[in-house]
Each structure stands twice: as C-alpha cells, then as structure tokens.
Amino acid sequence: xxxxxxxxxxxxxxxxxxxxxxxxxxxxxxxxxxxxxxxxxxxxxxxxxxxxxxxxxxxxxxxxxxxxxxxxxxxxxxxx
Amino acid sequence: xxxxxxxxxxxxxxxxxxxxxxxxxxxxxxxxxxxxxxxxxxxxxxxxxxxxxxxxxxxxxxxxxxxxxxxxxxxxxxxxxxxxxxxxxxxxxxxxxxxxxxxxxxxxxxxxxxxxxxxxxxxxxxxxxxxxxxxxxxx
Numbered sequence: 631x632x633x634x635x636x637x638x639x640x641x642x643x644x645x646x647x648x649x650x651x652x653x654x655x656x657x658x659x660x661x662x663x664x665x666x667x668x669x670x671x672x673x674x675x676x677x678x679x680x681x682x683x684x685x686x687x688x689x690x691x692x693x694x695x696x697x698x699x700x701x702x703x704x705x706x707x708x709x710x
Numbered sequence: 711x712x713x714x715x716x717x718x719x720x721x722x723x724x725x726x727x728x729x730x731x732x733x734x735x736x737x738x739x740x741x742x743x744x745x746x747x748x749x750x751x752x753x754x755x756x757x758x759x760x761x762x763x764x765x766x767x768x769x770x771x772x773x774x775x776x777x778x779x780x781x782x783x784x785x786x787x788x789x790x791x792x793x794x795x796x797x798x799x800x801x802x803x804x805x806x807x808x809x810x811x812x813x814x815x816x817x818x819x820x821x822x823x824x825x826x827x828x829x830x831x832x833x834x835x836x837x838x839x840x841x842x843x844x845x846x847x848x849x
Binding site: 638640641643680683684687688690691694695698701 | 745746747749750752753754756757760761764
C-alpha cells in the first residue's frame with residue numbers, strides 16, 4: 631500500500647490518496663447517519679445538536695488518529 | 711622528501727562536505743511529528759472540553775447547581791467514559807507532549823532562547839489544557 635494516506639494542513643488531516651478519501655467519506659456518511667439517528671430520538675433542536683456535536687467530535691478524533699498513524703508510517707519508511 | 715609529499719597530498723585532499731546534517735533532518739522530523747501529535751491531541755481533548763462547556767451552560771441555565779456538582783453528576787452517570795475522557799486522555803496527552811518537547815529540546819542543543827518556545831507552543835498549550843481538565847475532574 632502506498633503511503634501517506636493523509637497530509638496535515640493546520641489542525642486538519644486532508645486525504646491525499648484513494649484510501650484516504652474512502653476513510654474520509656466513511657466518516658462523513660457515519661456522521662450523517664448519527665445525525666439522523668439522534669434526531670429521531672431527540673425532543674428538541676438543541677437536544678439534537680448537543681448530542682450530535684459530541685458524536686461528531688468523537689468521529690473527528692478517531693479520524694485524526696487514523697490519519698496521524700497512516701501519514702506517520704510514510705515518514706518512518708523514508709527514514710529507513 | 712616524504713614529509714613534503716605528504717604535505718602536498720594533504721593540501722590536495724578535499725574535505726568531505728556534508729550538505730545537510732543527519733541531526734538537522736532528525737530535528738525537522740521531530741518538530742513535524744510533534745505538531746502532528748499535538749493536532750491529534752487537540753481533537754481528543756476537544757471532547758472533554760466540550761463536555762465541560764455543556765455542563766457550564768447547564769450551570770448557567772440552572773441557578774441551583776454548580777459546575778462541580780454537574781461534573782459529579784456526570785461522572786456518577788457515565789463512570790467509564792468520564793474516567794477515560796477526564797483522567798486517562800489528559801494524562802496520556804501530558805506524557806506524549808512532554809516527550810515531544812524533551813526530544814526537540816535535546817535535538818536543538820538545549821537552547822535558552824524564545825525561539826524554542828515558538829516551536830513548541832502548541833505542545834505547551836495542550837499540556838496546559840490537559841492539566842486544567844485534570845484539575846476540574848479532581849474537585
């Protein structure tokens with residue numbers, strides 16, 4: 631597999647390969663699915679947003695961890 | 711005669727030139743890696759920060775409660791997740807950032823300049839945020 635999958639730009643990891651884009655799109659689809667799921671159970675707009683932001687932050691955190699690991703493995707290969 | 715020849719040979723000999731030091735490359739990698747790590751830390755620390763902000767808002771709308779009482783209520787309700795987000799996560803963040811700063815400090819030759827702080831300010835910010843989360847959780 632070709633590395634790196636992501637490149638860091640500020641506080642965001644931007645996909646730089648097909649696999650990176652697949653992971654990114656997977657994250658977005660899961661975020662949309664979570665929003666619909668939370669919205670169906672919540673009682674108000676604020677209830678939806680409060681719960682969704684928490685879920686969205688968690689998705690972003692997991693995504694950044696995956697992006698960090700897969701962009702780092704390229705650096706390790708270059709060092710050796 | 712032999713000594714003269716040797717001197718001539720020495721003059722002709724060229725010094726090996728190293729365009730880029732290995733040490734410089736290591737320092738650049740360490741700085742880049744530390745920044746990447748601090749970005750990942752920021753995303754993970756944003757979760758407990760968001761919870762604190764939400765509980766702070768709850769305190770503002772419910773005058774009978776305090777931030778600490780709301781945090782206690784949350785930790786009682788969500789034992790494992792609060793333990794992870796408020797204790798393990800900041801602790802790991804502090805350790806990772808300290809290691810990164812230490813590595814950059816030694817690779818850059820233990821500088822006593824403000825430039826060093828300019829390079830690692832984001833890591834220091836992450837440590838401060840982590841310590842604040844730990845302090846809030848410990849009350």
